[in-house]
Amino acid sequence: MDKNNFRPAQAARVLAALQARYPQPHTHLHADTAWQLLVATVLAAQCTDARVNLVTPHLFRRWPGPADLAEASQEDLEEVIRSTGFFRSKAKNLLGAARRVRDVYGGTVPASLAELVTLPGVARKTANVVLFGAYGINEGLAVDTHVKRISFRLGLTDALDPVAVERDLMEVFPKDEWGDVNHRMVWFGREVCMARKPRCAACELADICPRREPPI
DNA sequence: ATCCCGAGGG
DNA sequence: CCCTCTGGAT
Numbered sequence: 001m002d003k004n005n006f007r008p009a010q011a012a013r014v015l016a017a018l019q020a021r022y023p024q025p026h027t028h029l030h031a032d033t034a035w036q037l038l039v040a041t042v043l044a045a046q047c048t049d050a051r052v053n054l055v056t057p058h059l060f061r062r063w064p065g066p067a068d069l070a071e072a073s074q075e076d077l078e079e080v081i082r083s084t085g086f087f088r089s090k091a092k093n094l095l096g097a098a099r100r101v102r103d104v105y106g107g108t109v110p111a112s113l114a115e116l117v118t119l120p121g122v123a124r125k126t127a128n129v130v131l132f133g134a135y136g137i138n139e140g141l142a143v144d145t146h147v148k149r150i151s152f153r154l155g156l157t158d159a160l161d162p163v164a165v166e167r168d169l170m171e172v173f174p175k176d177e178w179g180d181v182n183h184r185m186v187w188f189g190r191e192v193c194m195a196r197k198p199r200c201a202a203c204e205l206a207d208i209c210p211r212r213e214p215p216i
Numbered sequence: 217a218t219c220c221c222g223a224g225g226g
Numbered sequence: 227c228c229c230t231c232t233g234g235a236t
Binding site: 046047048052082083084085087088089090111196197 | 219220221222223224225226
């Protein structure tokens, strides 16, 4: 295999395998609106989606939309989201985001990457997740801990910086697949290609994985 | 580079 | 005990 053609060819194989394994990719975060998806995604930083889904029902019942949360006290919000970790900074950022969505965007979560990243606590990963999940827009490819680890292991990137990883992935995956690639890699990362002890023996991609254990 | 921070698994 | 979980701001 030519070195210059390795990544695109590898990406095509990875995509086919993940499509076969996960025919219907979707987020595992529970949210009914764009705003709620934004809140859930912010809470999901360094936290399992299962844990996030444990607190969001209470959060969304008490403060359904941005105008509601904008009036909440930080102490009350901290108490509700405490178990998701980083609860002080998450509460502060969510209150700031709620006020900005209410005051600057008329209560509607903006539908562009440039506008989303102006919200406190929202950078490219969260913005990409919200853009695709709420609006079906593939402006970028959300790179989280799973996407980063799996892309590196499978040889789709040599980069460690998430922005560079995103650029490499955008080059080798079709644009209309970016959102689904994220969902599929997250799913795959939970079930098979885990950080600590990957299940290489049960992995259908092991034969094309440069980092399978044990190595050939 | 460092800090933020709780909860579950091995 | 240590590592990891759909990161972001300083």
